[in-house]
Structure formats: structure tokens, C-alpha cells
Amino acid sequence: MTIAPENRPLLTVHTTVHTHARGKRSPVTCRLKCNDACLHPAPNESANEYFKDVVGAVLSRRAMLGTLAVAAGAVVIGAQAVGAPSAAAATLAEGRLPAHRPGHGHGGRGLAFGAIDPQPVDVDALVVPDGYRWDPIIRWGDPILPGARAFDPHQQSPEQQAKQFGYNCDYLDILPFRPGAKDRGTRGLLVSNLEYTNAEIMFPPTEKYWDLAEDGTRSKNAYARAIERAAHGMAVVEVRRRATGSPWDYQRISAYNRRIHLGTEFVLDGPAAGSDLLRTAADPTGRRVLGTMNNCAGGTTPWGTVLSGEENFNGYFVAAGVNPAADARYGLGTQTSYGWEQDEPRFAQSAGYENESHRFGWVVEVDPYDPHSTPVKHTAMGRFKHEGANVTLSRSGHAVAYMGDDQAFDYVYKFVSRKRVAQGHSRWAREHNKTLLSEGDLYVAKFRGDSPAGQIDGSGALPADGAFDGTGEWIPLVRNNRSRVPGMSVEEVLVWTRLAADKVGATKMDRPEDVEISPVTGRVYVACTNNSGRTPGNATEGATEPNPRDRKVVGGVTTNGNRDGHVVEIVPVGDQTSTRFTWNLLLVAGDPAVEGTYFAGYPRDRVSPISCPDNLAFDAEGNLWISTDGAPSSSAIGRCDGLFKVPVAGRERGHVQQFLSVPSGAETCGPVVDSRDGMVYVNVQHPGEDGTYEAPDSFFPDYVPAGRRPEAGDFRGPRPTVVQVYRTR
Numbered sequence: 001m002t003i004a005p006e007n008r009p010l011l012t013v014h015t016t017v018h019t020h021a022r023g024k025r026s027p028v029t030c031r032l033k034c035n036d037a038c039l040h041p042a043p044n045e046s047a048n049e050y051f052k053d054v055v056g057a058v059l060s061r062r063a064m065l066g067t068l069a070v071a072a073g074a075v076v077i078g079a080q081a082v083g084a085p086s087a088a089a090a091t092l093a094e095g096r097l098p099a100h101r102p103g104h105g106h107g108g109r110g111l112a113f114g115a116i117d118p119q120p121v122d123v124d125a126l127v128v129p130d131g132y133r134w135d136p137i138i139r140w141g142d143p144i145l146p147g148a149r150a151f152d153p154h155q156q157s158p159e160q161q162a163k164q165f166g167y168n169c170d171y172l173d174i175l176p177f178r179p180g181a182k183d184r185g186t187r188g189l190l191v192s193n194l195e196y197t198n199a200e201i202m203f204p205p206t207e208k209y210w211d212l213a214e215d216g217t218r219s220k221n222a223y224a225r226a227i228e229r230a231a232h233g234m235a236v237v238e239v240r241r242r243a244t245g246s247p248w249d250y251q252r253i254s255a256y257n258r259r260i261h262l263g264t265e266f267v268l269d270g271p272a273a274g275s276d277l278l279r280t281a282a283d284p285t286g287r288r289v290l291g292t293m294n295n296c297a298g299g300t301t302p303w304g305t306v307l308s309g310e311e312n313f314n315g316y317f318v319a320a321g322v323n324p325a326a327d328a329r330y331g332l333g334t335q336t337s338y339g340w341e342q343d344e345p346r347f348a349q350s351a352g353y354e355n356e357s358h359r360f361g362w363v364v365e366v367d368p369y370d371p372h373s374t375p376v377k378h379t380a381m382g383r384f385k386h387e388g389a390n391v392t393l394s395r396s397g398h399a400v401a402y403m404g405d406d407q408a409f410d411y412v413y414k415f416v417s418r419k420r421v422a423q424g425h426s427r428w429a430r431e432h433n434k435t436l437l438s439e440g441d442l443y444v445a446k447f448r449g450d451s452p453a454g455q456i457d458g459s460g461a462l463p464a465d466g467a468f469d470g471t472g473e474w475i476p477l478v479r480n481n482r483s484r485v486p487g488m489s490v491e492e493v494l495v496w497t498r499l500a501a502d503k504v505g506a507t508k509m510d511r512p513e514d515v516e517i518s519p520v521t522g523r524v525y526v527a528c529t530n531n532s533g534r535t536p537g538n539a540t541e542g543a544t545e546p547n548p549r550d551r552k553v554v555g556g557v558t559t560n561g562n563r564d565g566h567v568v569e570i571v572p573v574g575d576q577t578s579t580r581f582t583w584n585l586l587l588v589a590g591d592p593a594v595e596g597t598y599f600a601g602y603p604r605d606r607v608s609p610i611s612c613p614d615n616l617a618f619d620a621e622g623n624l625w626i627s628t629d630g631a632p633s634s635s636a637i638g639r640c641d642g643l644f645k646v647p648v649a650g651r652e653r654g655h656v657q658q659f660l661s662v663p664s665g666a667e668t669c670g671p672v673v674d675s676r677d678g679m680v681y682v683n684v685q686h687p688g689e690d691g692t693y694e695a696p697d698s699f700f701p702d703y704v705p706a707g708r709r710p711e712a713g714d715f716r717g718p719r720p721t722v723v724q725v726y727r728t729r
Contacts, residue, residue, distance in 0.1 A: 026665060026689045033196050033294075033686075035315030035337045037407060042533055042540055043329050044409040046502035110621040110675040111645070115608050115657040121638035124698045126684065126723065127661040133728045134660075136701045137190065137239065137681075138250045139719040140167050144237050144257045153204055153693075158223075161230035162259055165237070166194030167202065168720045169683040171298035171308060171388060171615075172670030174239065174248070179304040179369055180425035184677065185244065189256055189368045190237045191306045192670065192683060192722060193295035197228040197338075200692045201717060222343055229262035229340065232293050234308055236260075236368045245678050247724055258371045262291035268359065269438045270379035271481060275491040278359055278379075281352030289359040289377065296406065297388030297514050297615055297670070301399070302421065303433035305367050309386030310377075311406055313360035316340060320349035320357070329498050330385075331407075332357060358495050363389045363403070365437060367430075378437045381415045382477070382497035387513040388615075389415075391437075392522065392576055397421045399436040400576040402524055404512035408531040409540055410498065411506040412445040412515065414474050416577050418481075439481070442494070443474035444506040445570075447583060449545025458536065458543035458550035458561075460588050460596025468545050468598075469584035472570070475504045476579075510534065510547045510562050514615045517576075518648065520622030524570040525586065525648075527613040530630060532561045548588065549596065564590035564597075564611040567626070569648070586624075586648065587656070589613060600654025608658035610644050614667070619675040623647050625659075627668035627682065641668045643682055660725060663700040663718075665689040680725040688718035 030037070113129040128134050138144075141151030141164050148163035149155065170193040177187035199220045203209035209224040220228075238254035241247060251257070266289050268278060278286035296311035312331075318341050319332035327333075341348035346356040362377040363386055381389065384405040391401045397420035403413045417440040422429035449456070449470035451463035462468065476484040477500050483490045485500040493500040510531035517524050534550040536542030543550040546568060551561035567587040573580040588598035589610045599607050612630030619625065628641040642661040647653055659680065662668050666687035673680050688698025696717035703716070 026686075028198065028200075028689045029667075029686055032198055032315075032337055034312040035331065035333075037312070037331060042409045043331050043407065044498070044502065044508060044540075110619045110623045111659075111673065111678065111680070113645075113657075113659060116642075116659070116661060118609055118639040118642070118658065119661040121640055122664055123640060123661070124664045124688075124700060125661075126663055126700065128725050129659065131727060131729050132725050134723050134725045135247050137248050137722040137724050138165050138237060139701060139721040140165055140169075140231075141719065142250070143252055144235065144250070145259060146253065148252075153202070154206075154208075156203070156209075156227055158226040158230045161227045162261055162263070164259075165192075165235050166233060166259070166261070167197045167228075167231040168195045168685050169193065169235075169722055170195040170296050170669045170685055171306075172672055172681055172683045172722060173298075173300045173306060174672060174681060175300065175304065175306075175368060177238075179430065183244070184674065186241050188239050188248070190235075190239045190248075190250065190722065191300075191366070191368050192235050192237075193298060193308050194231060194233050194235060194261075195295055195311075195685070197231050198686065198689060199224055199228065201688065201696070202227075202231075202693070204693055220339070225338065225340055225343055228338065229291075230259075231261070232291075232295070233259065233261040233264065234292065234295060234306075234364075234366060236366070236371065245726065247726055256368070256371055258368075260292060260366065260375060262293060264291055264375065266290070266292065266364070266375045266377050268362075268377050268379060270381075270494070271439070271478070272379035272491045272494040275495070276355075277491055277495045278355055280346065280355050280359070282346065283359075286355075292364050292375070292377075293360060295364070296386070299388055299390035299401075301365075301391045301433070302393055303430060303436075304369065304425070305365050305434060307389045307391070307401075307437075308364040308366065309388040309403070310360050310362055310364060311385045311387060313357065313385070316347055316360075317357040318348050320354040322354045326496050326499060329496070329502075330357070330361070358383070361385065363401075363437070365434065367434065376434075376438075379494050380439055380442065380478075381437060382413060382442050382493075383495050384410070384413075384497050388515070390514075390516050392517040393421055394576040396575070396577065398577055399433075399440075401437065402515040402517065402526075404509075404515045404526060405498070406511055406513045406529070408511050408533050409508040410512065411501050412509060412512045412526055413497075413501075414443045414445070416441045416443070441476060441480070442478045442497070443476055443579065444501040444504065445472055446475055446505065447472045447507040447509075447544075447546040451545055456543050456545050456548055458534075458548070458552055459559075460549045460590075460598065462598065463545070467584055468548050468588070469582070470545055472507075472581045472583055474579040474581070475506060477501065477504065507544075507546060508541060509568075510565065513613075516616040516618060516624075518622055518624075519618055519620070521649070522572065522576065523648070524572070524581075525616055525624060526568040526570065527616050527626065528562075528566050528568060529612050529614055530563050530565040532563050534561055546583065546585070548585070563630075564588075565613050565630075567613050567616075567624075586654065587613070587646070599656055600648075602652070602654030602656075607654070607656040608644060609639065610656050610658070611639070612641075615669055615671055617671040617673055619645075619673040621675060622649065623673075623675075625671050625673050626656075627671045629667040629669075640664065641666060643668050643671050643680070645673075663687045664698050665691075665718075666698070666700070678727045682723050682725075684721050684723055686718075686720065691717070693717060 145163035314331040399417040455463035549562035592604040614629035669683040691697030698718040
């Protein structure tokens, strides 16, 4: 395997003592990214009808298969297929789903590489397989707009940061330069989310950025906080290269380059737009809002726009206190992670701004091809902690979006557009398609298993039928522009979607994050990152078949529960607009040497260890790629996060292979895999998170010569970076 560029320094890890309850992330990441969600009780205290209570009399596996076969013609339960498969191209065009037959298919093909070894957490290097090399495309602070200077941490300003690439890149895509183009060619548009900031690493310890107390402690000042707001949001950057398969260079000057931040105007559309719940003193119409924040994952639509999920917005607002139940359900409190309430009344939600937090937590749509367009927040898709949103088209031409709410014990959602897609990429078609997510039906998932509750013991051991699997339904929250939730209006359902989903008895999941649709089969995959709080008999719930691990006390020792996460595979019964589905667990992640892990039946001694699946992507051959967030694994050996290839069909189904490893403290985000071009792209987020400006924990990506620390004024600390990996032979 390759460590490149050369001359990596040996890393002496800077250590800081933190108090942290559970989980595997850095406590600094938890504080800045999700407002210490893991230190507080899960906000979902609803007494939903849990899976184990719903099953009652367990259907026989044979009876269930028979019923579903009649309904769907070709339905997959676990690894069993009923009905004849048809050609993938034809079925995809018609919106039908080809059946999966174990031992057949091409899921193992695609990008060829030798799996790398897992890397210990103190390795400050980006490791890729032999025969590949990595290079940065763009880093935090790189100038992208006219008037922007080269990055200089001592000369940062809000105005400069608004013209530079922002901090902590997450979702990523590189679009063809022209809408509808078949491949990326030699010109493209790089689109990236910019999720959150870490002042301890960003700013030198000078009075320009910090207020210094007499006891030597420091707190960031208003100037630094303004730079932080400019570092959040999104970026669009033109990129070029000599030929396909060769590395990209970003264009410092381009008419397409754009920065979206907390000062950018957005339009609120959909049924809740204009509602009293969205009006403020600054916007009495309830239809315009400044900015987007904590943008996590996203999705690229079939019509060429990019969706972005506003995730942990609660960490930026002081609770208004007008609706304490809703504040608690969304995790708002009396303190924030950022202190912006000192600068702008909207973040304090003071008089006239009690609804400001309602204006965040949406799916955002941006048109990268029109740098003068106004981004839109779609209220029809519900408000929660959106990891992202990914869209496919049904056979009838409706846009169907799948979404995860990234918190322990929260839910998986689906949106179906009222309008149908317009074919082609004419101006009229593009403008029409940009309205598809403005109106439609919103659903939340309910999962049922097919095994007796007693066989789900919380250890991750398979039940007697050899698979975690079952059936499910999409429960309507809004349909035909009418609320389907008793006692709640349409506006209330969309603004307080979590409360609405609680009422209809949705299934509590283990941090459902990215949800992706296979371009080959139409199956839907949900990354459930982890949940250490699932405990039998407490106010939450214990293990269920779709979430089969929990925390137990065994011999006086508390087990870790679902610290490593799992991946759910959903198979729609019929069209993507159907309200019925079957499901199974593709992976129960963790150290394969430990009992209670499962890799779709693939031998455990032949897979790479994987922990905390986060972002998902597919290559052209239909292989699933998983990026992770939360290393080290639950074993005693710490590991850096990475990117993993997993075939989902054929003999290789479940064969996890690690492709790359990110540096110390970093998270792997936004994977894009172009197997036909031989290239892979990732965002390396929060490298060296536990360090400080003076004592960095990472030197990624601009490494100093081996063994030498940076000199005074020579910033070589970590910079979140968009990375490309390409073949060298």
C-alpha cells in the first residue's frame, strides 16, 4: 500500500482531557458537530409501538414469502429470491426491480485494488492501495472568488473567508460541466458542503481572534465568530484536467465558482412557506431566510441540482421556550456550541426571532450551473436533522427521495413528488424539475421482523432463520397536501416532523444517516452509524430485529451495544412509490474476529474490519462504497476511519474491502467512485481534531519534511481537504 505524498512526519499526538460519556468520536467533534448529543438523553422519548411488541404471532417464513411473491412478482427476503430476474437496463428504465440471485451478478467487479491494512489512530497519513496515488484538489482557505488572497491564517477576515473554500467539507460531487453529459470529461463542477468549524485549530492565539482572560484562558471573539459563519455552508468550484483518469486542478477564477454561507439568501418553498411558524422580525413573510449551516451529506438529483442536508442546527440556537416539547425533541438548550447568540439576535431566538430555528433543518437545493440562482429550502420534505437526501425516479416519473434523521432512536423518511419529471435538459425542463421537491407526499418508515422477539438477544447473533429481515411500510405524514397525523396541521407536521413521526409509531433506528439507492437494482441502503444507548428496559428500548444490538451487563461488565453500526437493505414491493417494502441487514459492522458481526453471509475471516458506516455511494457496477465516522472500532485496537467497497450481489456479496484510510482524527466523507475513470474522491474532514493551532495533532495535507515541526508563523497544521485518488499504473 502507498502513503503519498512522501515525507510524512512521525506524529506525537497532542492529548487533551475531555469528559465523554459514550461513543467513539473525539469529544471535540461531538461538541462542535452535534452539540454533545451523546452526552444527553436521546430526545426521542416517545412510547412508539416497538417491533418486539408488534410482531405478536410470528408469521412463518414460507407464508410471508408466498404473500409477498403474489404482491410483487420478484421480492427479496434476506438472500432468497422469488420470481424471475429481468434485464437490469430494462427494469430500471421501467422502475421495476431486478431480482437478486446469490451466486450470480457482477457485484464483485469494478475498481481493482488490493485491500489495505487498517491503520492505527496515531498514523497521520492518507493511505491508499499500491498502484494508486492521492493529491488534494482544494483545501480550507484556498481562494475561489475574485479578491480572495492566498490562505494566511494570520490575515483571515470574514470577507476573505467568504471568498475562500470553507471548513470541514462533507458531501461531495464532481458534476459534468454541461447538464446531462454522460461523463465528467476534462471540465467539471465540484460541489461540496462545509459543515462546521473548529476555532482551536483555525486561529492563531492572538488578540485578533481571541479574548484573553487574566488567568490565561481564552475565548474566541466576535471577529472569529464572524469568520466561522463565513466558513460554513457550501461551495461550487470549477475543475479541469488534461484527460480522463488524470488528476483535477481547481480553477481559482471561474464564472461558476460560488460560496454559500450564513449571509446567503434562501427561499423557503412548499406547504409550510409563509406559515406563522416560520415568520420572524427580519422576515415577516416567512419565505426568506439568511444562510444554511451544519450541512452534512446530500445528493445529486437526476436533473443536475445538488441537495444538501441541514443536520445539527440545534447547536447554534438558544431555545426560545415558546414550545418546550418541540425544543427538547430537537435538542435545543440554554447554551450553544458556537456562541453566535452574542452577535445576532436570531441565534438567541430573542423577541421577534422565536421561530428562527424553525428555518433550519431542511433539505436545501442548489443549482451549480446557475451561479446567480437563489438556493431553496424545501419544507415539503420535512424538518429534522437531515443527514442528506437522495433522489431516484419511479416508473411513473415521480421523484422519490430517501432521507435519514441522524440521531439515536430517530427515523428513516421518504418523499414522493406530486409532479412528474420532465425529460431532457432544456431550460424549461430544468426549471420544471427544480420544482419537483416543492410539493408531494411525506412518509416515515416502520420496520417489522419475522423472528420471535426472544431470538433477538441484543448480542448481534442471528435468529434461527439465519437473517435479520422482515417487512415494512411507509406511514404517511402528509398526503395530497393534507396532514395524516391526528391533531397536527400540515405546517405543524412539516416544521415539527419528529413529533409527527412519533405520533404515528415509526420505528426507532440506530442513527440513520446516509440513504442511497442502487443505480442497478433500485434497492435502498441505510447507514445506521451506531447507538450505544439502546438498553433493555429503559426509557428508550432494547434490541429489535432491525437494530439487533444493545447494551447489557454480562458478568458485571457492560457490553458496548451497537457501537459499530449496521447497514439496512430495503427492497420496495413494486414501484419506488409503493408504501410496502421488505428489508434485511446487509452488514452488522465491527471487528470480524468478534461474535455478533455479520457480512451478508460472507466469511468473516476474509473481510476488512469496518465500524460506524456513515456516507454511502455506488459505482457504475452496483458495488456499495461505505465511508466511516467513528474509529477506532470496538476492539482494543484503534483504527483510523476509511473508505470500503462492498459488493451487494453475487458470490462476493458482503465482502468488505478497505480502499483507503484517512489521517489521525479525521472522518471520511462524501465518497464519489468513478470506477470507469479509475478515480475515487473523498472529503477528509476534521483531521487532527483534538489538537490546537500551537500543537497540531495532524499536518495533513501539507506535510513538513520528516521529523520537523512547523516553525513559528509557518502554518502546517491540518486543513480539511477534498482529495482525489487515481491510478499510477
